[in-house]
């Protein structure tokens with residue numbers, strides 16, 4: 001049996017009277033690519049932020065590599081937020097320096113290699129980037145952390161078709177048996193060919209976790225069909 005890199009048990013997160021995440025329990029296996037799927041407001045970002053240690057649950061537990069999630073684990077868990085998180089006055093080369101200083105194990109060569117593939121260059125300023133260009137920068141910076149667990153919140157959002165292909169290529173090139181990737185997206189059809197497991201969240205509750213290869217072999221259902229049934 002493959003080792004779980006992460007397990008969450010009965011995770012519940014509330015914002016005032018709103019229960020954003022309701023008793024969610026699941027395991028992530030090492031080396032897999034997961035799609036985190038659900039309608040707007042279903043709790044995907046809330047779940048990612050809990051796993052990244054950026055917010056605390058009202059109830060439940062998170063285990064990372066078998067121990068309760070602690071501050072040190074942030075070194076090997078990379079979270080990419082859906083919106084720009086760089087200072088607008090920074091140049092791309094400043095982003096690299098900031099990440100190098102901030103994250104032990106940040107792979108500068110990998111960063112510049114990824115940036116090179118996107119058509120961006122070190123002298124460009126964050127404020128001058130389009131939203132798609134900013135997405136590429138966020139992906140390059142996040143993937144170059146070489147984290148064991150990478151959480152990408154809507155990495156394909158607002159990005160044109162060719163750039164989405166580039167981003168997916170970057171993600172797949174980084175994926176291996178020692179790295180687990182979770183990405184949320186609404187582009188269900190597009191991720192079908194490379195996502196291995198799909199986590200479905202509906203109204204803050206876990207609806208299902210499905211191994212897509214097994215699903216295709218046993219029921220013949222595509223990811224889109226599954227989504228339509230479960231959501």
Ligand SMILES: Nc1ncnc2c1ncn2[C@@H]1O[C@H](COP(=O)(O)OP(=O)(O)OP(=O)(O)O)[C@@H](O)[C@H]1O
Pocket residue numbers: 015018019020038039040041042043044045046047
């Ligand atoms: N800081 C907050 N304060 C109050 N409510 C919040 C906050 N963050 C999220 N929520 C609520 O929690 C629920 C889950 O939100 P979340 O952002 O996790 O959804 P999501 O699945 O990521 O949505 P989307 O696909 O639109 O990005 C929503 O009802 C949202 O309104």
